[in-house]
Amino acid sequence: MTDTSMPSLRQNPRPRNSRRGRGTLVAWLFIAPALLFYTAFVLIPISMTAYYSLLRWNGIGAMQFRGLQNYLTVLTEPDLLTTIGNAFQLVLYFTVLPVGIGLGIAQVIRTHLGGPFGTTARTILFIPQVIPLVAAGIAWSWMLASNGVINQLLSAVGLGGWTRGWLGDFDFALPAVGIIGAWVLLGLCTMLLVTGIAKIDPTLYEAAKLDGASGWDEFVNVTVPGLRQEIGVCVTVTVIAALASFDIVYVATGGGPGGVTNVPGLEIYRLAFAHRQVGLASALAIVLMILVIACILPIQWLMREPRK
Amino acid sequence: MSGTATMKHTSLGAFAARGILVLLMFGTLLPFITMFSAALAPSGTYPPGLQWPTDPQWGNFVDAFIAAKLDRLLLSSITIVAFVVPASVLFGTMAGFGLAKLAPRGSQFVYLLFVLGLTLPLEVVIIPLYYEMQWLGLLNTKFAIILPLIGLFMPFSIFWMRAHFVNVPAEISEAAEIDGANPWQQFWRVQVPLAKPAVLSLAILQFLWTWNSFLLPLVLVEVPLERTMAGALGAFQGQWGTNIPLLCAGSLLILAPTIIIFVLFQKQFVAALLQGAVKG
Numbered sequence: 011m012t013d014t015s016m017p018s019l020r021q022n023p024r025p026r027n028s029r030r031g032r033g034t035l036v037a038w039l040f041i042a043p044a045l046l047f048y049t050a051f052v053l054i055p056i057s058m059t060a061y062y063s064l065l066r067w068n069g070i071g072a073m074q075f076r077g078l079q080n081y082l083t084v085l086t087e088p089d090l091l092t093t094i095g096n097a098f099q100l101v102l103y104f105t106v107l108p109v110g111i112g113l114g115i116a117q118v119i120r121t122h123l124g125g126p127f128g129t130t131a132r133t134i135l136f137i138p139q140v141i142p143l144v145a146a147g148i149a150w151s152w153m154l155a156s157n158g159v160i161n162q163l164l165s166a167v168g169l170g171g172w173t174r175g176w177l178g179d180f181d182f183a184l185p186a187v188g189i190i191g192a193w194v195l196l197g198l199c200t201m202l203l204v205t206g207i208a209k210i211d212p213t214l215y216e217a218a219k220l221d222g223a224s225g226w227d228e229f230v231n232v233t234v235p236g237l238r239q240e241i242g243v244c245v246t247v248t249v250i251a252a253l254a255s256f257d258i259v260y261v262a263t264g265g266g267p268g269g270v271t272n273v274p275g276l277e278i279y280r281l282a283f284a285h286r287q288v289g290l291a292s293a294l295a296i297v298l299m300i301l302v303i304a305c306i307l308p309i310q311w312l313m314r315e316p317r318k
Numbered sequence: 319m320s321g322t323a324t325m326k327h328t329s330l331g332a333f334a335a336r337g338i339l340v341l342l343m344f345g346t347l348l349p350f351i352t353m354f355s356a357a358l359a360p361s362g363t364y365p366p367g368l369q370w371p372t373d374p375q376w377g378n379f380v381d382a383f384i385a386a387k388l389d390r391l392l393l394s395s396i397t398i399v400a401f402v403v404p405a406s407v408l409f410g411t412m413a414g415f416g417l418a419k420l421a422p423r424g425s426q427f428v429y430l431l432f433v434l435g436l437t438l439p440l441e442v443v444i445i446p447l448y449y450e451m452q453w454l455g456l457l458n459t460k461f462a463i464i465l466p467l468i469g470l471f472m473p474f475s476i477f478w479m480r481a482h483f484v485n486v487p488a489e490i491s492e493a494a495e496i497d498g499a500n501p502w503q504q505f506w507r508v509q510v511p512l513a514k515p516a517v518l519s520l521a522i523l524q525f526l527w528t529w530n531s532f533l534l535p536l537v538l539v540e541v542p543l544e545r546t547m548a549g550a551l552g553a554f555q556g557q558w559g560t561n562i563p564l565l566c567a568g569s570l571l572i573l574a575p576t577i578i579i580f581v582l583f584q585k586q587f588v589a590a591l592l593q594g595a596v597k598g
Binding site: 033034036037038039040041043044045047048049050051052053054055056058059062069115118119127129130131132133134135136137138139140141142143144145146148149150152153155157158159160161162193196197198200201202205243244247250253254256257260261274275278279282283288291292295296298299302303306 | 332334335336338339342343345346347348349350352353356364365366367368406408409410412413415416417420421422423425428431432435437438439440441442443444445446447448449450465466468469470472473475476500501502505526529530532533536537547548551552555562565566569572573576577580581584587588591592595
């Protein structure tokens with residue numbers, strides 16, 4: 011036994027060492043196609059956006075170096091600041107609503123959703139994740155139209171005074187856009203949280219019961235800590251969806267009325283391709299990228315902390 | 319005593335939970351129901367939100383099919399998917415294997431570079447992509463969508479496949495090495511067959527993201543018929559936005575393929591979407 015295993019142990023490292031150079035080359039060949047595409051269509055474009063952001067350029071004519079002037083414009087021009095403010099307001103609807111409602115539902119259900127009912131619920135709640143956001147925007151534009159089903163329902167329950175064309179209303183257009191995002195993301199968050207809560211050790215809940223904990227105590231002390239990771243995932247996904255939103259807003263309101271639903275994504279598109287202000291659009295894009303990273307990093311930190 | 323009390327409590331809780339879920343499901347389906355009801359109203363009218371039409375105009379779906387040139391749209395979308403999904407799954411799997419199992423010096427940094435791309439908003443690269451495609455002479459062709467999508471999918475593909483390969487026991491690679499397999503043979507004969515479930519989930523997610531991509535086709539391809547389904551839907555809305563019955567019929571038709579595929583592969587989709595969110 012020892013006679014056969016010892017030599018093989020000793021021999022093993024030697025051919026490996028002699029193959030090292032070729033092995034490294036082969037390893038890089040495995041990575042190369044991905045790196046090539048990523049470099050050509052992501053890394054170079056990011057660098058170009060950063061470069062454009064320092065220019066005044068209409069996309070065709072001569073480029074003019076402006077330094078950080080475009081960033082100054084982004085941070086002082088009220089119309090542009092409004093788009094950033096709107097994006098953060100959308101976080102309320104895209105993130106807080108789905109995660110809050112999802113947590114509530116998870117707490118009530120708690121056990122794994124089995125059987126045909128569970129399968130049906132999962133299938134239906136996932137449909138908004140499967141369809142294009144543009145379609146969600148079109149469907150909801152119709153629901154929120156002046157003779158759409160939302161107003162129909164309001165009239166039916168005696169709230170006829172509240173009916174309006176929601177997406178054309180200065181006060182309600184942004185919340186209405188937010189509701190569309192909440193509809194898209196609610197199913198995913200709910201299912202993530204329901205799946206997560208089923209994995210929490212049930213004895214923790216029993217112990218809480220024995221200690222005479224109220225439902226709220228249970229929620230705060232068992233559910234929320236137990237779902238820390240899932241909550242982190244939901245918040246990450248939904249915050250990115252809110253800050254970088256484009257499709258829904260483009261279709262539902264086009265940024266109107268009077269810019270009250272305008273978001274950075276839409277403004278970048280418009281500045282670059284309609285107003286030919288490539289430099290300013292690029293500066294706004296870089297600011298958006300930094301904002302997303304600045305919001306996501308702390309969430310990732312909070313998510314990982316308890317693992318230690 | 320306390321036993322019956324808890325029993326009562328749970329069954330009441332279960333009842334409430336089901337009630338809430340049914341309400342939620344109704345809310346999820348309502349947009350489709352009201353679109354369907356509007357799609358059956360006479361073309362060109364402005365119907366109320368929800369009402370079973372006395373004389374359902376099923377012909378609206380035929381008109382919308384012709385107006386949207388749905389046959390050509392389907393072909394265009396399928397072509398784009400047929401390029402993007404195999405390429406990005408293959409490149410992602412290869413790189414995931416290379417980064418997890420072969421891990422050459424410096425690959426840590428490359429992996430970090432890829433992972434940073436996970437949070438990148440598309441708006442950050444869309445402007446240079448336009449000029450890049452113009453320079454390559456690919457504007458208004460399907461390749462203006464295909465090539466950038468492959469690049470944009472790399473962070474997630476690599477993140478996903480590397481996570482899979484990291485969890486494959488080292489003994490499997492060692493056994494293959496002892497049998498004299500080079501990395502290429504090891505990859506195809508041993509690792510890829512084992513990675514099938516991860517590869518399938520990845521392919522499902524990328525099919526969805528390709529089919530539903532909007533900003534990229536909107537900017538890079540002016541002709542709706544060369545776009546993906548979602549991109550074309552945007553154009554369809556622009557053209558028929560005032561004819562609610564036709565718009566709703568067209569939207570439902572454009573939605574139908576994904577929903578049908580979703581319902582057929584429901585189990586794999588849900589698993590992929592749940593895992594995809596957790597890993598992403």
